[in-house]
Amino acid sequence: MIHPHLACKNCGSGDLRRSRGRSLSELRKMAVGIYPFRCMECGYRSWISIWSSSKFAKCPRCLSFKVVEWSASAYRLSLSKQILLAAGARLYRCTMCNRKFVAFRRPFEEKQSDTLLDGPHPALTVKTNL
Ligand SMILES: [Zn+2]
Numbered sequence: 001m002i003h004p005h006l007a008c009k010n011c012g013s014g015d016l017r018r019s020r021g022r023s024l025s026e027l028r029k030m031a032v033g034i035y036p037f038r039c040m041e042c043g044y045r046s047w048i049s050i051w052s053s054s055k056f057a058k059c060p061r062c063l064s065f066k067v068v069e070w071s072a073s074a075y076r077l078s079l080s081k082q083i084l085l086a087a088g089a090r091l092y093r094c095t096m097c098n099r100k101f102v103a104f105r106r107p108f109e110e111k112q113s114d115t116l117l118d119g120p121h122p123a124l125t126v127k128t129n130l
């Protein structure tokens with residue numbers, strides 16, 4: 001599984017996999033949202049916090065940014081999720097591992113679509129009424 005937005009601190013590869021916690025202290029870290037990742041290129045093991053500075057919604061299971069907004073019927077959600085949604089959070093589905101989660105952050109892809117221009121640049125299509 002490739003995480004385009006995570007990179008190995010040692011070699012810069014984006015091919016990181018989550019590895020298992022091996023000791024009690026590691027499991028404690030994981031309980032607060034810091035997970036060990038192993039680089040598939042060079043084997044370097046690093047800890048990445050899911051609460052790190054990103055301002056985008058991120059999957060809590062595999063830490064992928066490839067999430068899409070997901071609209072579910074409210075009655076299928078747990079009460080805690082309903083409360084979060086009522087407070088302004090959004091429901092997301094991870095396209096990598098299919099995990100559904102709630103986050104207050106916006107999706108990474110959201111702002112990107114309007115920078116991909118298929119047609120001519122808007123500045124070139126201004127009509128001249130002369
Ligand atoms: Zn590496």
Ligand SMILES: [Zn+2]
Pocket residue numbers: 059060061062063064094095096097098099
């Ligand atoms: Zn995921």
